[in-house]
Amino acid sequence: MRIALDAMGGDHGPDEKIAGAIQALEETDLLLTLVGDEQAIRSCLDRMAPAENVSARIQIVHSSEVVEMRESPVDAIRKKKNSSVMLAFDLVKKGQADAAVSAGNSGATMAAAVRKLGRLPNVSRPGIASVFPTLKNPVVMMDVGANVDCRPQHLFQFALMASSFARVFDIESPRVGLLSIGEESGKGNQLVKEAYAMLDSSSLNFIGNVEGRDIFQGDVDVIVCDGFVGNICLKVSEGLVEAVIQMIRQGVMGSFAAKIGYLLARPVFRRLKKRVDYAEYGGAPLLGINGTGIICHGKSSSMAIKNAIIEAQKIVDNKVNDRIAASIAENLEVPMEKK
Amino acid sequence: MRIALDAMGGDHGPDEKIAGAIQALEETDLLLTLVGDEQAIRSCLDRMAPAENVSARIQIVHSSEVVEMRESPVDAIRKKKNSSVMLAFDLVKKGQADAAVSAGNSGATMAAAVRKLGRLPNVSRPGIASVFPTLKNPVVMMDVGANVDCRPQHLFQFALMASSFARVFDIESPRVGLLSIGEESGKGNQLVKEAYAMLDSSSLNFIGNVEGRDIFQGDVDVIVCDGFVGNICLKVSEGLVEAVIQMIRQGVMGSFAAKIGYLLARPVFRRLKKRVDYAEYGGAPLLGINGTGIICHGKSSSMAIKNAIIEAQKIVDNKVNDRIAASIAENLEVPMEKK
Numbered sequence: 001m002r003i004a005l006d007a008m009g010g011d012h013g014p015d016e017k018i019a020g021a022i023q024a025l026e027e028t029d030l031l032l033t034l035v036g037d038e039q040a041i042r043s044c045l046d047r048m049a050p051a052e053n054v055s056a057r058i059q060i061v062h063s064s065e066v067v068e069m070r071e072s073p074v075d076a077i078r079k080k081k082n083s084s085v086m087l088a089f090d091l092v093k094k095g096q097a098d099a100a101v102s103a104g105n106s107g108a109t110m111a112a113a114v115r116k117l118g119r120l121p122n123v124s125r126p127g128i129a130s131v132f133p134t135l136k137n138p139v140v141m142m143d144v145g146a147n148v149d150c151r152p153q154h155l156f157q158f159a160l161m162a163s164s165f166a167r168v169f170d171i172e173s174p175r176v177g178l179l180s181i182g183e184e185s186g187k188g189n190q191l192v193k194e195a196y197a198m199l200d201s202s203s204l205n206f207i208g209n210v211e212g213r214d215i216f217q218g219d220v221d222v223i224v225c226d227g228f229v230g231n232i233c234l235k236v237s238e239g240l241v242e243a244v245i246q247m248i249r250q251g252v253m254g255s256f257a258a259k260i261g262y263l264l265a266r267p268v269f270r271r272l273k274k275r276v277d278y279a280e281y282g283g284a285p286l287l288g289i290n291g292t293g294i295i296c297h298g299k300s301s302s303m304a305i306k307n308a309i310i311e312a313q314k315i316v317d318n319k320v321n322d323r324i325a326a327s328i329a330e331n332l333e334v335p336m337e338k339k
Numbered sequence: 340m341r342i343a344l345d346a347m348g349g350d351h352g353p354d355e356k357i358a359g360a361i362q363a364l365e366e367t368d369l370l371l372t373l374v375g376d377e378q379a380i381r382s383c384l385d386r387m388a389p390a391e392n393v394s395a396r397i398q399i400v401h402s403s404e405v406v407e408m409r410e411s412p413v414d415a416i417r418k419k420k421n422s423s424v425m426l427a428f429d430l431v432k433k434g435q436a437d438a439a440v441s442a443g444n445s446g447a448t449m450a451a452a453v454r455k456l457g458r459l460p461n462v463s464r465p466g467i468a469s470v471f472p473t474l475k476n477p478v479v480m481m482d483v484g485a486n487v488d489c490r491p492q493h494l495f496q497f498a499l500m501a502s503s504f505a506r507v508f509d510i511e512s513p514r515v516g517l518l519s520i521g522e523e524s525g526k527g528n529q530l531v532k533e534a535y536a537m538l539d540s541s542s543l544n545f546i547g548n549v550e551g552r553d554i555f556q557g558d559v560d561v562i563v564c565d566g567f568v569g570n571i572c573l574k575v576s577e578g579l580v581e582a583v584i585q586m587i588r589q590g591v592m593g594s595f596a597a598k599i600g601y602l603l604a605r606p607v608f609r610r611l612k613k614r615v616d617y618a619e620y621g622g623a624p625l626l627g628i629n630g631t632g633i634i635c636h637g638k639s640s641s642m643a644i645k646n647a648i649i650e651a652q653k654i655v656d657n658k659v660n661d662r663i664a665a666s667i668a669e670n671l672e673v674p675m676e677k678k
Contacts, residue, residue: 070523134582135582135585135586145520148520148527148528148529149528149529179571180567181484181487181566181567181570181571181574184409188487188567189487189488189565189567190487190488192567211571211574211578212570212571212572212573212574212575212576212577212578213574213575213577213578213581214578215575215578215579216578216579216581216582217578217582226528227520228519228520228527228531228568229567229568229571231520231551232518232520232550232551232568232571232572233551233571233572233575234551235520235550235551235552236551236552236554236572236575236576236579237551237575237579238551238552239550239551239552239553239554239555239556240554240555240575240576240579240580241579241583242552242555243473243474243555243556244580244583244611246474247474247611248607248608248611251604251606251607251610251611252604252607254607255606255607257603257604258603258604258606258607260600260603261599261600261601261602261603261604261605261607262600262603262604262607263600264596264597264599264600264601264603265590265591265596265597265600265601265604266600267590267594267597268587268590268591268593268594268597268600268601269587271590272583272586272587272590
């Protein structure tokens with residue numbers, strides 16, 4: 001299996017991306033195509049000097065353009081046809097790669113994926129899923145930013161797609177929850193109330209509404225919401241974890257005993273940080289496109305890139321797209337409940 | 340000044356409420372009316388035996404009914420006309436109290452407030468504000484649950500009302516941010532894009548869109564969003580802080596050194612918990628009603644109740660409702676920008 005990695009997009013240069021790629025190759029028997037400025041990539045590879053059995057599995061495809069993080073996705077896709085992210089998805093389109101991974105502009109990555117690969121049959125809106133750490137197993141949340149204004153049927157399809165993706169975590173019959181502001185079926189905005197009826201009539205293992213605080217308890221496997229709400233949940237969680245860790249550090253600095261205590265308990269904090277770190281869970285898969293693509297955080301570490309590459313492999317291995325297509329086809333006739 | 344306290348509503352019995360009331364009276368020269376089952380309140384007061392100068396400032400108004408936490412607010416308000424929350428707001432209506440505080444069913448508290456007191460002139464939708472702890476000063480978020488489906492003008496009025504309320508924290512010209520999924524003005528759903536134009540044309544100190552991660556940095560004083568999104572942010576934050584603390588505890592139990600470390604650093608965790616604890620910040624004020632009302636969390640501790648009572652006093656002292664009425668009147672003609 002060959003994965004195409006956009007070596008250029010993201011907050012940092014190609015170094016973290018290529019370091020992650022090398023780690024992924026060391027842990028798997030994957031083949032990798034690095035897409036980006038050939039000279040920059042070669043000089044980076046020279047510096048990192050991967051073992052012969054790793055470098056033998058690396059190909060380079062030169063790209064002269066990069067989509068910047070703050071660029072308008074629509075403009076970027078139209079103007080930069082030879083950007084690294086466009087060429088990465090072009091490799092998937094031509095069958096020269098099985099999946100593409102990018103830590104660049106996420107809107108542009110989504111747009112490039114849809115432009116190059118199109119949607120799976122009957123999918124109205126492809127979306128971005130994200131994996132949240134919890135006290136138990138990770139939970140898949142969808143959509144986390146691709147679709148900010150949704151109709152009920154979009155939420156319903158997110159549930160079908162995210163449930164198919166949850167198979168990657170060996171979950172047989174994922175428990176699906178609808179993100180709302182109360183557990184009872186009547187709670188929520190108009191969108192959620194109508195999506196509830198569709199989910200309730202479907203073949204999914206729908207457990208009803210879940211609230212924001214349920215996300216981290218691990219008693220639900222898939223959480224469905226529109227991309228505006230999902231993206232805000234993602235950013236609130238990131239921001240709060242950072243703030244809590246800053247508060248602990250500030251607090252510790254004030255007292256000698258606390259400083260010693262912090263040092264003694266430091267492995268616990270390291271594990272905590274690892275446990276709540278998005279990087280541990282790889283990137284966010286694009287679901288609903290006719291191919292496999294993963295968006296990583298712009299500031300992804302090499303570990304995040306490595307995990308995203310391995311996640312892409314799992315998605316292909318588990319035939320997630322075949323499952324999505326079957327699940328969408330099965331549920332085309334699910335009615336919205338009459339009130 | 341006299342505050343009416345619903346002594347019955349909430350997850351616990353009247354004990355925490357009355358303990359909080361006593362603490363508030365010890366710290367201020369307020370007068371208090373406890374509304375609820377007279378016998379239960381008297382036996383509780385007998386047990387707690389407040390000092391003479393405190394008990395002299397307590398009145399009791401008997402109520403034979405309580406609105407349960409899971410009851411439908413609309414039904415409860417219609418059927419239980421003598422419930423403690425209805426009678427508390429009735430005291431405000433009759434001028435026998437300056438504000439009402441309840442830790443009961445928040446939908447019913449909002450409904451009781453609107454039913455008894457009505458709205459301030461030209462307010463389309465009263466809402467619930469909430470105060471979030473941050474790394475710097477607290478931030479006021481509105482709406483956090485009263486209005487799940489909003490139009491742009493509702494968000495605009497939330498900004499006006501929450502800015503008026505922020506005066507309680509001695510903030511002269513509160514920085515107002517619009518919660519969205521990107522900083523640029525074009526980012527967000529349809530609702531947010533239209534509200535942006537209104538906020539941008541207003542006299543408010545509007546700093547543009549803010550993201551979920553900005554909530555905790557303390558660089559914005561007021562954050563505006565619809566009640567669905569706001570409530571989810573509130574619950575996500577609560578749930579995540581609980582999960583992080585659980586993870587730290589679980590982690591500490593695994594190692595002797597970490598346990599010792601945790602004990603040494605415990606004051607830091609206590610301060611952290613205090614700092615991120617909603618109870619520190621009192622309750623959530625109802626803004627836009629023609630009177631003063633505060634909703635507390637159902638599981639409020641006596642400290643949360645005490646703080647909510649003192650917050651009610653500050654709202655009245657600072658003439659927040661006069662400020663809201665003036666601000667709404669000033670901004671009646673703010674246009675939505677043409678695209």
